[in-house]
Amino acid sequence: MTRQRPSRSSRWPWPARGPRGAARRPRRGRWLLAAALVLVLALLTVLTALLDRPEPSPQAEEETLSCEPYGLELEAPVRQRQSAEDRGLFDADLFGPAAKTQDRFDLTFEHAGVTSSYHVLAQGVDWSRPVGVVFRLHGDGAWEFERPEYNVSCLAEVARTHNMILVVPRTPDRAGEITWWEEAEQNAAWFRALVEERLLQDYDVDRSRTWLTGYSGGAQLIARELLADHVDLVPGGGAILLGGGQAPPEAAAQPTRDQLRDLRLHWDVGEDDDGTDPDATFDALSAARSGYRWYADAGYEGVKLRVRENVDHFELPDVRILDRVLTRAEKDREAAAG
Numbered sequence: 118m119t120r121q122r123p124s125r126s127s128r129w130p131w132p133a134r135g136p137r138g139a140a141r142r143p144r145r146g147r148w149l150l151a152a153a154l155v156l157v158l159a160l161l162t163v164l165t166a167l168l169d170r171p172e173p174s175p176q177a178e179e180e181t182l183s184c185e186p187y188g189l190e191l192e193a194p195v196r197q198r199q200s201a202e203d204r205g206l207f208d209a210d211l212f213g214p215a216a217k218t219q220d221r222f223d224l225t226f227e228h229a230g231v232t233s234s235y236h237v238l239a240q241g242v243d244w245s246r247p248v249g250v251v252f253r254l255h256g257d258g259a260w261e262f263e264r265p266e267y268n269v270s271c272l273a274e275v276a277r278t279h280n281m282i283l284v285v286p287r288t289p290d291r292a293g294e295i296t297w298w299e300e301a302e303q304n305a306a307w308f309r310a311l312v313e314e315r316l317l318q319d320y321d322v323d324r325s326r327t328w329l330t331g332y333s334g335g336a337q338l339i340a341r342e343l344l345a346d347h348v349d350l351v352p353g354g355g356a357i358l359l360g361g362g363q364a365p366p367e368a369a370a371q372p373t374r375d376q377l378r379d380l381r382l383h384w385d386v387g388e389d390d391d392g393t394d395p396d397a398t399f400d401a402l403s404a405a406r407s408g409y410r411w412y413a414d415a416g417y418e419g420v421k422l423r424v425r426e427n428v429d430h431f432e433l434p435d436v437r438i439l440d441r442v443l444t445r446a447e448k449d450r451e452a453a454a455g
Contacts, residue, residue, distance in 0.1 A: 182194075184271035187268045187271050187435055187436035188433075188435065188438065189271065189275070189434070191274060191436070193273070194240070195270050196238050196266060196269065197266045198223060198265065199222060217319065217320055218242070220240045221236065224236070226314075226315050228306065228307050228310035228311070233289040234287050235287060235311065237283075237284050237316075237319075238285070240273075241277045242282055243280055244321075246280055248280055248281060249281035249325075249326030249328070250281055250282050250283075250284060250327055250328070251281050252284045252328065253269065253283060253285045254297055254330070254335025254336070255288070255297075255335050256332040256334050256335055257295065257297075257333060262286075268435065268436060272330075272439060275436055275439050279443045281328075286308060289307050297337065298341070301341060302342065305338060308338075308343065309347050313350075324353065325352060325353030327352065327354040328351075328356065328357065329350075329356040329357070330356065330435075330439060331357075331359065331361070331362075332360055332435060333360045333430070336359055336405075337361045337362065337363055337404070339362065340356075340361070340362035340408040340412075341365040344412070345365035345367070346365075348370040348376060349370065353379060354380070355382055355446065357385065357442055358405065359386070359435055359438065360390055360430050360433055361386075361399070361405060363408050364408045364410070364411035364412075365411065368415070377416045377418060379419065380417060381419040382417055382421070383423070383438075383442050384406075384422045386402050386422075386425070387401075387402070387428030387429050387433060388426050397430035401430055405422060405424075
């Protein structure tokens with residue numbers, strides 16, 4: 118776009134034209150000196166703002182969350198989005214050598230004209246050892262993405278105890294109710310690009326420990342799109358599908374023999390999660406059963422289904438489920454290695 122010169126008006130006053138030749142040089146010099154002084158003052162202002170920024174209070178640093186409501190007796194550090202004041206003068210996408218050791222919130226990513234955001238929770242991970250990755254896909258409405266100080270904090274702490282980072286993307290969907298399963302192919306393509314073009318470039322992760330976990334609508338996208346058409350994104354590890362995970366209508370992916378043997382696909386659903394609750398009309402129980410059967414029939418050996426008695430769509434102990442599935446996978450891996 119060509120920049121247009123402003124018109125002459127009272128808003129954009131033009132200086133009176135001075136004489137030509139040498140008489141104009143002193144005026145130009147005064148303008149340069151004034152500009153230099155303004156620049157120096159601006160730099161001093163920036164430096165003062167940075168030096169005067171208050172340190173986080175010890176109370177904020179020590180704030181923890183009980184994960185018992187999410188099924189695990191664990192105290193987790195509260196992971197909170199930073200305010201604009203906390204971020205200071207820098208954009209959230211700024212990435213330096215030390216940033217991979219920190220939590221990063223509301224990062225943006227664009228692919229093929231589709232833009233959305235994601236969190237990376239990496240605080241406390243030991244980068245001197247191999248680091249795995251857990252991708253958490255939220256349910257309809259993106260409540261947990263918008264409030265990471267709750268169960269996402271507990272999921273991040275479980276991931277940390279297994280030396281893994283937690284990545285929480287937000288669906289690109291903006292129309293009507295926020296879901297992963299509407300425009301599923303487009304959303305899956307965006308997610309794939311996020312993994313390949315951003316996450317794997319920014320973070321040196323052990324891809325043999327790649328986990329997808331999703332709740333409700335997030336589980337639907339994993340079962341119907343990501344595992345069906347993009348299973349190469351999970352060369353090792355597996356998927357945990359909570360309150361959903363329906364069989365795909367078709368599948369374009371060609372899993373390797375190692376993937377069929379080694380990937381762990383775990384469905385977890387409540388017995389009462391059958392769509393009869395007015396607050397949860399999606400029949401997640403039937404969806405989970407159909408997904409489990411489809412992937413078992415497709416030749417995946419590590420397929421499991423857990424149906425929990427007296428549990429509805431909102432009562433799954435998702436933090437405990439993540440911890441137990443990761444722990445079992447690590448024990449099986451150690452046993453196979455030696």
